[in-house]
Amino acid sequence: MSKRVLVTGGAGFIGRNMIRAMLGDGYTITSLDNFKIGGWQHVPEDIRDHVEWVQGDTRNFDLLMQVTRHKEAVIHLAAPSSFLMYEEDPVGGASVTTHGFINLLEAMRRQDIGKLVYASTSAVYEGNDVPYREGMELNPPDLKALSKKWNEEVAKQYSERYGITAIGMRPFSVYGHDEFSKGGYANIISLFVWAVLNDVTPVVWGDGSQTRDFIYVEDAGRAFQTALERDLPTQEFNVGTGIETSFNEVLSLIGEELGKEVKKEFVEIPIAIYAQRLLANVERAEKVLGFHHEVDVREGIRRVIKAARGAQATQQWPAISNAQMYFETLPTG
Ligand SMILES: NC(=O)c1ccc[n+]([C@@H]2O[C@H](COP(=O)([O-])OP(=O)(O)OC[C@H]3O[C@@H](n4cnc5c(N)ncnc54)[C@H](O)[C@@H]3O)[C@@H](O)[C@H]2O)c1
Known part of the structure; x- marks a missing residue:
């Protein structure tokens, strides 16, 4: 199991809850966060002193090279979480989601880190009939979903070309x-x-x-952690109930x-x-990850x-x- 893990967006809603559980399981965590949304005051006291916090932006490649050094795996959460954020700031939203992601993959390639679990979104399915299955064709209708779909495609390319296993998590309503x-x-x-x-x-x-x-935040965090711990090929998972x-x-x-x-x-x-x-549709998450909400x-x-x-x-x-x-x-x- 990979123990030294970089979490981007670790001060955020999913990040801080996931990190609490991971610390309990013996992980050593570095978190890169710009603290713009998950402000420092929201980081719970029980995890504050047990994580190496680095304040900065995922679009800073030099910083990405620093924070990925000596890491065994990465969980990537840093991106706007609400579709409204992309509506209000399309350039900023798309920039963080795409530029931050390619920076991370490139830093991982250069540092020879083989495992990434990253947050995509269930919004990639919009336009399909429910329940959404991972194998469905994706035609994202808005910028958030399109930026995340781009992440998934780039992740597959880095997986095929450079052997990075990249697990895309598609959270529903956390x-x-x-x-x-x-x-x-x-x-x-x-x-x-x-x-x-x-x-x-x-x-x-x-x-x-x-x-x-609706999926509870601790369940969602556990899905990410489980995806990190399973030895799986590159693929995507629904994170829902x-x-x-x-x-x-x-x-x-x-x-x-x-x-x-x-x-x-x-x-x-x-x-x-x-x-x-x-x-x-939670069949793949249940069968392959063994994940079920609690x-x-x-x-x-x-x-x-x-x-x-x-x-x-x-x-x-x-x-x-x-x-x-x-x-x-x-x-x-
Ligand atoms: N919450 C949901 O319902 C939901 C649903 C689908 C997908 N997601 C995805 O899951 C991830 C985490 O969501 P969340 O609910 O924890 O959101 P959040 O906003 O609480 O957490 C994101 C964290 O990333 C940080 N961040 C944002 N841009 C950054 C940057 N450029 N550099 C460094 N740090 C940056 C923020 O300060 C914040 O702490 C996001 O990628 C989001 O798109 C969330």
Whole structure:
């Protein structure tokens, strides 16, 4: 098993939760992060002192050469996570996702590192019928999905030409207890919970019947770690649960957990490209990785509520109103 691992984007939502588990399993971790989204204040104290943190940008090739030195494997997470970020800053979004990725692969080639696990996205499937299977043809309709698909193609080329095993992970809708770093770009489960706890009526795009395959952040992190540990050829995996939940069901569950009636405000969908259903076929992840999610959506919502209440009590959580939920500038950190 590879023990000295570089994690890019390690201060981020998936990264910090995955790193906690990996430290527990004996890994030595270096994290490269520019701290623009996963700000330092969001890195939990229990992992702060146990990781070598390097602040910098994946587009800096010299820095990539430094941080890959003496590493046995890389998990690459550093890229914008929300499709809205690419809508607001197309040049920045595409630049980080593509330039940062080729820098990393090239540094790995020169340092003779043979294993990469990287975050693609389930958005690469859009336009296909659900459930999405890894073998489907990909025709990404937007810049986020297109940039990630490009990553997958470049990864395959580096695999074929230079023998780097590159496992592409396609996360579905990742949510969880400590998503405060993302502010208005957080998963809809967090946004709904925060709104309800703030006595703000949640805004639902469309009629609330749209579904997502919600996967808890610790499960998602475990999928990445498992892909690192298995001896596999280059390929892609869905990171989902195989279960879809509608936004109306999410709000009902939040209401049940809080013991109160949740009001909703329905608005017209404000963007041209918007998926009605997102659902993973999880057969490959189960059979080849042996991965199965552990946290169901009700339990996950309970944990999001508990964390939000804790943050409210210590006033570490800025109140998020509906106006801040969409199309706002990124939180700085
Ligand atoms: N969260 C999801 O639902 C989801 C779904 C599909 C794909 N993904 C992918 O998974 C990865 C991790 O997502 P996340 O939810 O943890 O996001 P996140 O924003 O919380 O974490 C990303 C981290 O990368 C850092 N970063 C961004 N650009 C960087 C750069 N150029 N150089 C160095 N660091 C940089 C950020 O500061 C942040 O800490 C991303 O690549 C994202 O596209 C996430």
